[in-house]
Amino acid sequence: MTESIEVAKELTIKWLRDKYEKQELTPQEVIAAIVQRSSDDADMNIWITPPTMDVIQPYLGRLKTVSMADAPLWGIPFAIKDNIDLAGVPTTAGCAEYAYTPSEHSGVVERLIAAGAIPVGKTNLDQFATGLVGARSPYGDAHNALRPELISGGSSSGSAVSVARGQAAFSLGTDTAGSGRVPAALNRLVGYKPSLGAWPTKGVVPACASLDCVTVFAHSLDDALAVDGVVRGLHADDPWSRSVTMEAAKLPAKVFLPEGELGFYGPYASEYRAAWDAAVKKLMGLSVKSNIPVEYIDVTLFAEAAAILYEGPWVAERWAALGSFIEANPGVAYPVTEKILRSGSAAEYDAASVFHAMHKLQQFKLKVRKLLKDAVLVMPTCGGTWTREQVLADPIATNRDMGRYTNHCNLLDLCGVAVPAGDAAPQTPFGITFFALAEEESLICGAAEQFVAGAVDAELASAAEGIALRVAGSAADEVAVAAVPTTLVAVCGLHMRGYPLEKQMLGCGARFIREDETAAKYSLVKLPTTPAKPGLVRQQQGGAAILLEVWEMPLEAFGGFAAAIPAPLGIGKVELRDGTEVPGFVCEAYAAAGAEDVTALRTWRKVVPL
Numbered sequence: 315m316t317e318s319i320e321v322a323k324e325l326t327i328k329w330l331r332d333k334y335e336k337q338e339l340t341p342q343e344v345i346a347a348i349v350q351r352s353s354d355d356a357d358m359n360i361w362i363t364p365p366t367m368d369v370i371q372p373y374l375g376r377l378k379t380v381s382m383a384d385a386p387l388w389g390i391p392f393a394i395k396d397n398i399d400l401a402g403v404p405t406t407a408g409c410a411e412y413a414y415t416p417s418e419h420s421g422v423v424e425r426l427i428a429a430g431a432i433p434v435g436k437t438n439l440d441q442f443a444t445g446l447v448g449a450r451s452p453y454g455d456a457h458n459a460l461r462p463e464l465i466s467g468g469s470s471s472g473s474a475v476s477v478a479r480g481q482a483a484f485s486l487g488t489d490t491a492g493s494g495r496v497p498a499a500l501n502r503l504v505g506y507k508p509s510l511g512a513w514p515t516k517g518v519v520p521a522c523a524s525l526d527c528v529t530v531f532a533h534s535l536d537d538a539l540a541v542d543g544v545v546r547g548l549h550a551d552d553p554w555s556r557s558v559t560m561e562a563a564k565l566p567a568k569v570f571l572p573e574g575e576l577g578f579y580g581p582y583a584s585e586y587r588a589a590w591d592a593a594v595k596k597l598m599g600l601s602v603k604s605n606i607p608v609e610y611i612d613v614t615l616f617a618e619a620a621a622i623l624y625e626g627p628w629v630a631e632r633w634a635a636l637g638s639f640i641e642a643n644p645g646v647a648y649p650v651t652e653k654i655l656r657s658g659s660a661a662e663y664d665a666a667s668v669f670h671a672m673h674k675l676q677q678f679k680l681k682v683r684k685l686l687k688d689a690v691l692v693m694p695t696c697g698g699t700w701t702r703e704q705v706l707a708d709p710i711a712t713n714r715d716m717g718r719y720t721n722h723c724n725l726l727d728l729c730g731v732a733v734p735a736g737d738a739a740p741q742t743p744f745g746i747t748f749f750a751l752a753e754e755e756s757l758i759c760g761a762a763e764q765f766v767a768g769a770v771d772a773e774l775a776s777a778a779e780g781i782a783l784r785v786a787g788s789a790a791d792e793v794a795v796a797a798v799p800t801t802l803v804a805v806c807g808l809h810m811r812g813y814p815l816e817k818q819m820l821g822c823g824a825r826f827i828r829e830d831e832t833a834a835k836y837s838l839v840k841l842p843t844t845p846a847k848p849g850l851v852r853q854q855q856g857g858a859a860i861l862l863e864v865w866e867m868p869l870e871a872f873g874g875f876a877a878a879i880p881a882p883l884g885i886g887k888v889e890l891r892d893g894t895e896v897p898g899f900v901c902e903a904y905a906a907a908g909a910e911d912v913t914a915l916r917t918w919r920k921v922v923p924l
Contacts (some may be wrong), residue, residue: 341389359454363436385430393476393485396436399517408441420517437472446716467497492720494529495732499695499745505732506538509752511556514549525724563759567688573610580698589744607825620721633658695745804898806862807848822871839909849901861917
């Protein structure tokens with residue numbers, strides 16, 4: 315046994331089940347090794363209730379009555395963040411004075427145990443799940459699994475480190491502002507954050523109950539999804555639970571990246587910037603390989619939404635959950651945690667401010683739902699890291715930085731998966747996160763699977779280096795460099811983004827390049843067809859500048875695409891505002907005679923709004 319378990323520096327579901335099925339290892343032997351490992355790492359502050367045979371033995375004994383074939387997680391050891399209930403074991407939320415001993419399991423733990431998984435202990439966390447650094451616990455700041463002088467990330471600090479140090483195959487965390495993703499990135503793990511309500515939060519100490527998620531840390535997306543398959547689903551006794559179906563993984567229609575220069579921070583800021591550039595290059599290469607458009611977008615609205623979490627009345631939700639305890643026990647909480655919690659009691663956060671923020675957030679959600687439909691957004695999980703000493707010296711500013719690319723997620727009702735993306739420096743992991751709408755978790759899984767498994771060959775990597783995508787709404791005017799011959803195509807109606815025939819463009823392998831407009835020489839008519847179609851007609855005199863989109867299409871697909879366009883429409887040369895001409899949709903003049911002239915509106919989006 316000893317030789318086998320020592321070889322497995324990383325415990326995974328697949329490896330363990332294989333060993334069990336071959337009878338080369340028993341759960342009892344695995345647990346014994348975990349207990350020893352936790353003892354060896356005692357000074358890393360991973361655990362609040364560490365693994366012991368006495369606590370774990372009943373769960374081991376239960377396996378004798380459960381068939382491995384009927385239990386997808388049979389004998390798989392997992393760790394539990396200590397704000398999630400495990401029956402008979404104290405839940406502290408990182409505060410001994412707050413502790414209580416639950417009589418029943420939380421909703422997620424109950425389902426995992428029913429599937430044969432073995433809970434091994436309760437892990438350290440930023441007190442009351444308030445923080446992203448892993449250095450706000452009276453039980454000690456959890457050390458990074460790879461470089462102990464660096465932070466582990468929080469608030470699910472011990473959960474991530476326990477998996478990274480081989481003391482669990484997977485672990486449960488929680489995520490309100492990034493706590494299920496930041497520790498994954500800093501410890502070279504996958505961090506899966508499901509849609510709000512997809513996993514029950516019954517039996518979880520609330521941070522912001524309306525935003526809280528239970529999450530999983532694992533060494534692979536496959537392991538994370540194995541957990542998801544067990545715990546997902548409506549829970550009859552959970553008021554926040556909802557039914558969110560997980561479909562099979564598939565690739566998104568497009569990938570969005572943040573435009574402009576991103577902010578990086580900490581002692582490895584330049585290394586993190588280089589790691590992000592490398593990840594973008596890989597994404598571009600995979601985009602060419604898979605024919606998925608990549609587009610840079612302004613992510614200001616995501617930052618504005620994120621600001622609502624800690625600079626708006628949502629801090630009052632934390633106070634609503636924990637204020638009575640703090641008031642009754644002044645000075646008991648970790649100092650910086652108490653300061654943050656008490657900020658939620660400020661007079662400015664009255665009922666009116668809550669509704670103002672809710673209404674503002676609803677507008678953000680609407681914009682994001684339109685933007686991310688069938689798409690994923692990719693960001694760095696973290697823009698840097700810090701030493702533990704640096705965080706202790708400046709706990710507020712360093713923590714704020716760690717949430718720069720995470721805080722928006724739950725407020726906007728997005729799902730997310732954080733995956734490793736190489737190392738920024740030796741033993742200093744870097745990671746990226748894929749975001750999608752709540753109902754589209756299959757897209758983050760498909761995109762993340764491709765990124766993690768995808769190898770970009772030299773030719774595609776070279777092509778990716780030259781890609782300079784047009785940023786929507788900016789002054790940039792470069793187009794993507796494709797690995798095959800292409801042509802630009804100007805579209806002004808049903809083939810534009812969001813309209814029914816956009817799928818034809820995508821089906822031909824076309825990618826959106828930019829918004830543009832014609833020279834001031836055209837009229838726009840609404841043809842009497844069903845559905846209504848636009849007609850772009852060049853005028854000998856007069857005319858207006860008509861707004862349109864410029865796409866890029868592989869030449870091998872262009873001929874068939876043009877041939878299929880029904881009269882009176884066709885492909886001709888369209889003069890753009892800068893004087894260049896590109897192939898694009900035009901209309902024969904005879905058809906305009908009996909059509910409604912909508913030139914004054916200048917864009918089909920005002921004629922037939924989405």
